[in-house]
Amino acid sequence: MSVTREELAAFADGELGEPRRSEVEAAVAAEPAMMDEVERHRTLKARLALHFAPILDSPLPQRLTAPLSATASKVVDFGAAKQRRAARGVARWGWILGPALAASLALAVFLPHGSQAPGGYAGPQLTAALDDQLVATQASNAPTRILLSFRNRGGRFCRAFAGQAQSGIACKDDQGWRLRVTEAGAATAPKDYRMASSSAAAIMARAQDVAVGPALDATEEEAARGRDWR
Amino acid sequence: MALLPRLRRFAAGLARDPADGDDLCQATVMRALEKRELWQPGTRLDSWMYRMMRNIWIDDSRARTRRAETFVGEEAGLSVARGGGQEEAVTLGVIDRGLRTLPDEQREAVLLVMVEGYSYKEAAAIVGCPVGTLNSRLVRGRDALLAWLGDGV
Numbered sequence: 001m002s003v004t005r006e007e008l009a010a011f012a013d014g015e016l017g018e019p020r021r022s023e024v025e026a027a028v029a030a031e032p033a034m035m036d037e038v039e040r041h042r043t044l045k046a047r048l049a050l051h052f053a054p055i056l057d058s059p060l061p062q063r064l065t066a067p068l069s070a071t072a073s074k075v076v077d078f079g080a081a082k083q084r085r086a087a088r089g090v091a092r093w094g095w096i097l098g099p100a101l102a103a104s105l106a107l108a109v110f111l112p113h114g115s116q117a118p119g120g121y122a123g124p125q126l127t128a129a130l131d132d133q134l135v136a137t138q139a140s141n142a143p144t145r146i147l148l149s150f151r152n153r154g155g156r157f158c159r160a161f162a163g164q165a166q167s168g169i170a171c172k173d174d175q176g177w178r179l180r181v182t183e184a185g186a187a188t189a190p191k192d193y194r195m196a197s198s199s200a201a202a203i204m205a206r207a208q209d210v211a212v213g214p215a216l217d218a219t220e221e222e223a224a225r226g227r228d229w230r
Numbered sequence: 231m232a233l234l235p236r237l238r239r240f241a242a243g244l245a246r247d248p249a250d251g252d253d254l255c256q257a258t259v260m261r262a263l264e265k266r267e268l269w270q271p272g273t274r275l276d277s278w279m280y281r282m283m284r285n286i287w288i289d290d291s292r293a294r295t296r297r298a299e300t301f302v303g304e305e306a307g308l309s310v311a312r313g314g315g316q317e318e319a320v321t322l323g324v325i326d327r328g329l330r331t332l333p334d335e336q337r338e339a340v341l342l343v344m345v346e347g348y349s350y351k352e353a354a355a356i357v358g359c360p361v362g363t364l365n366s367r368l369v370r371g372r373d374a375l376l377a378w379l380g381d382g383v
Binding site for chain 2: 005015057060061063065
């Protein structure tokens with residue numbers, strides 16, 4: 001079966017509809033060169049996200065905020081507009097991953113290449129962080145930072161995290177937070193920027209593979225915590 | 231207001247330079263305030279403002295071309311909140327320079343999909359082209375960028 005480069009890109013971006021998506025998925029699985037191209041596409045995307053992330057986190061110049069605050073009261077209600085978007089479920093990955101990747105950059109820089117997938121569960125300290133911390137309100141110096149939260153195909157809540165001891169993705173089941181993907185954390189790894197971008201790409205690609213629908217926004221995350229992530 | 235950081239990011243990529251990007255962002259905010267009556271509640275405010283930003287930028291580019299003033303400082307990298315590491319600075323510079331080499335239509339496709347996270351359909355609506363065209367521009371821009379960056383991606 002022939003797959004065009006355009007289709008392959010659309011597949012990597014999750015843009016193909018069925019049945020074509022399944023056909024391309026099978027072709028990619030059977031052909032290492034195509035798998036490489038999908039991987040390169042996603043890695044470039046992660047690298048671009050990291051590249052532009054500092055802009056999202058840097059303070060806004062006054063000349064940009066002033067015209068808005070002067071007229072804010074009579075202007076379109078940005079908050080309401082945002083809520084409407086959220087209600088329609090279009091809080092998109094790129095939006096949430098940008099800041100999340102920025103937050104994780106300092107830690108991601110130290111992540112080693114490659115990852116193992118253990119079958120274990122989170123220990124007490126990690127469990128506490130996964131249970132309690134919210135992306136929006138966690139302390140900036142927390143030993144483990146939560147990067148983002150989402151639901152997997154089984155409808156369970158999963159959270160991507162980065163910490164001193166380990167970083168990865170954990171999903172909540174009946175017994176606790178099961179570790180899906182982990183990497184050694186900040187304490188042990190070499191300082192190599194190039195590795196960092198591919199490692200951040202790996203976590204992001206895995207999160208997108210595991211996730212169904214968009215990442216949770218702050219309100220959804222708080223509600224999920226209220227239900228003990230069930 | 232919540233949109234501003236994202237608008238700034240798109241502007242920096244579009245204008246190829248953070249300082250020019252902030253000028254573009256400011257112009258977009260001003261025009262959005264003037265034209266706020268035209269925004270349809272219930273439609274996406276972000277797409278509306280991205281489209282407006284793009285139009286302002288195209289108008290400006292035409293004016294600049296007429297003045298035959300298209301020089302862009304080679305060394306002007308991303309100066310916002312840079313981490314400070316030498317290696318990091320070099321890496322950031324490479325991406326900036328690579329993006330600058332892309333034709334405008336390919337660069338905006340790459341920025342909207344790969345940085346801003348829009349779906350192909352949404353990005354095509356902002357640009358005002360068919361989805362297939364957007365898809366093809368994205369692939370050509372992506373390949374050129376990958377070639378520019380070499381295999382170290």
